[in-house]
Amino acid sequence: METFYLALVFFLLLNLGAGMWRVLQGPTAADRMMAAQLFGTTSVAVLLLLGQVEGDSALHDVALVFALLAAVTAVAFVRRAWSEPEKEHDSK
Amino acid sequence: MEALSLLQWLIDGLIGIGLLWLAWRALFCPELFKAIVLFIAFGLLMTLAWVRLKAPDVALAEVAIGAGLTGALLLSSWAKLRGFDANKGMGAREKNSEQAEQKTKRPFFHGLYAIPLLLMAVGLGYGVLQLTPYATGLSAVVAENLDASGVSNPVTAVLLNFRAYDTLLEIAVLLLALIGIWSLGIRPSVREATPDPVLDLLTRFLTPLLLLVSAYLLWVGAHAPGGAFQAGSVLGAAGVLLILAGWRLPLSLAGLPLRITLVAGVSTFIVVAVLTMLGGAQLLAFPPSQASLIIFVLEITATLSIAAILAALFLGSRPDHSEKI
Numbered sequence: 001m002e003t004f005y006l007a008l009v010f011f012l013l014l015n016l017g018a019g020m021w022r023v024l025q026g027p028t029a030a031d032r033m034m035a036a037q038l039f040g041t042t043s044v045a046v047l048l049l050l051g052q053v054e055g056d057s058a059l060h061d062v063a064l065v066f067a068l069l070a071a072v073t074a075v076a077f078v079r080r081a082w083s084e085p086e087k088e089h090d091s092k
Numbered sequence: 093m094e095a096l097s098l099l100q101w102l103i104d105g106l107i108g109i110g111l112l113w114l115a116w117r118a119l120f121c122p123e124l125f126k127a128i129v130l131f132i133a134f135g136l137l138m139t140l141a142w143v144r145l146k147a148p149d150v151a152l153a154e155v156a157i158g159a160g161l162t163g164a165l166l167l168s169s170w171a172k173l174r175g176f177d178a179n180k181g182m183g184a185r186e187k188n189s190e191q192a193e194q195k196t197k198r199p200f201f202h203g204l205y206a207i208p209l210l211l212m213a214v215g216l217g218y219g220v221l222q223l224t225p226y227a228t229g230l231s232a233v234v235a236e237n238l239d240a241s242g243v244s245n246p247v248t249a250v251l252l253n254f255r256a257y258d259t260l261l262e263i264a265v266l267l268l269a270l271i272g273i274w275s276l277g278i279r280p281s282v283r284e285a286t287p288d289p290v291l292d293l294l295t296r297f298l299t300p301l302l303l304l305v306s307a308y309l310l311w312v313g314a315h316a317p318g319g320a321f322q323a324g325s326v327l328g329a330a331g332v333l334l335i336l337a338g339w340r341l342p343l344s345l346a347g348l349p350l351r352i353t354l355v356a357g358v359s360t361f362i363v364v365a366v367l368t369m370l371g372g373a374q375l376l377a378f379p380p381s382q383a384s385l386i387i388f389v390l391e392i393t394a395t396l397s398i399a400a401i402l403a404a405l406f407l408g409s410r411p412d413h414s415e416k417i
Binding site for chain 2: 003017019039040056059061065069076
C-alpha cells in the first residue's frame with residue numbers, strides 16, 4: 001500500500017511539473033495564478049498521502065493550513081492584482 | 093522493497109530539482125508578477141521538501157508564513173507598484189535619464205558593496221572552520237530536559253523555554269518592520285469596490301474556520317507541531333481576508349487598542365524576562381513548576397500580536413484614526 005501511495009505522490013509531483021510550465025508560459029496573469037493554485041491543491045493531496053505513508057498526523061494539520069491559506073492568496077490576487085479589461089476604464 | 097526506495101528517491105529528486113529550477117526562474121525573471129507566482133510555487137514545494145526531511149514543524153511554519161501570507165503581501169505590493177507606475181507613466185523620460193545617470197555611478201558603488209560582502213564571507217568562513225568536525229547536536233540535551241520545560245513538543249520547548257529570547261527577538265523584528273512601514277505615512281483612503289456575493293459568502297464561511305484552526309494550532313503546539321507563529325499567521329490571514337472583503341477596523345479601535353495589541357507580545361515577553369531576573373534566575377529561565385502556564389500566556393499574547401502585526405503589514409500604512417469620523 002505504501003508503494004501505491006508513493007507512486008501517487010510521484011504522479012502528482014509530475015503534475016506539478018506541468019503546472020510549472022503553465023506558470024512560465026501562461027499568457028495572462030490569471031493563468032499563472034491558477035497554476036499556483038493547482039500547486040496548492042496538489043500539494044494538499046501530496047501532504048495527505050505522505051501523512052498516510054509516514055503515519056504522522058501532524059501532516060494533516062499542515063494540509064489543513066495549506067488549503068485554508070491558498071484560498072486567501074487567491075482572494076488577494078482577485079481583489080488586488082487582477083482587473084478585467086472592461087473594468088479598467090470605469091475605475092474611479 | 094526496492095521499488096519503494098526507488099520511488100522515494102525519485103520523489104526527493106523531483107522535489108530537489110523543482111526547487112532549484114523554481115528558485116533560479118524566480119530570481120532571474122524580468123516580469124515581477126511572474127516572479128511572484130514562481131516564488132509562491134517555490135514556497136509550496138519547499139513545504140513538501142521539509143515534510144520529506146521529517147521536519148513537520150518547519151513545514152507548518154513555511155506554509156503558514158512563507159506560502160500563505162507572503163504571497164498575499166507580495167501580490168498586494170505588486171498591485172500598488174503597478175498603480176504607482178501608471179500614475180508616473182508621464183515621467184518615463186525623466187526616469188530614463190535618471191537611470192542613465194545611475195549607470196555611470198554604478199562601478200564605484202559596486203566596489204563599495206564588495207567590501208562588506210568580503211568581510212562577511214571571511215567572517216563566515218572563519219566561523220565554519222572553527223566548528224568541531226563531528227557535532228552530536230543538542231537533541232539529546234533537549235530530550236533530557238523536556239520534563240522541566242512545561243511542554244511535551246521539543247520544538248516548542250526550545251522556542252519558548254530553552255531559547256525563548258530567540259522568539260522574543262523574532263516578534264521584535266516583526267514589530268520593527270511594521271514601525272518602519274508606518275513611519276512612511278498615513279494610509280491614503282482607497283475606495284474599493286464592494287465585495288461581490290461570492291467573496292462575501294466565502295469570507296463568512298472562511299473566517300470562523302480560520303479562527304478555529306488558529307486556536308487549534310495554538311493549543312496543539314504544546315505537544316505536536318504548531319505554536320504561536322503558525323497560529324498567529326493563520327489568525328493574521330483571517331484579518332487579511334476581512335481587509336480584502338472591504339472590512340475596516342472601527343475607528344474607535346484603530347488607535348490605542350490596536351497599538352496595545354501590536355506590542356502585547358513583546359511587552360509580555362519583556363515583563364516575564366524582568367520578573368525571572370528579579371526572581372534570581374537567568375533571563376527567561378522559567379521555574380519548571382510554572383513553565384507550562386508561563387508558556388501558555390506568552391503564546392496567547394504572541395499569537396494576538398503576530399496576527400495584528402501581519403494584518404497591519406498587509407494594510408500597508410498606518411490606519412488613519414485622527415481624521416474625521
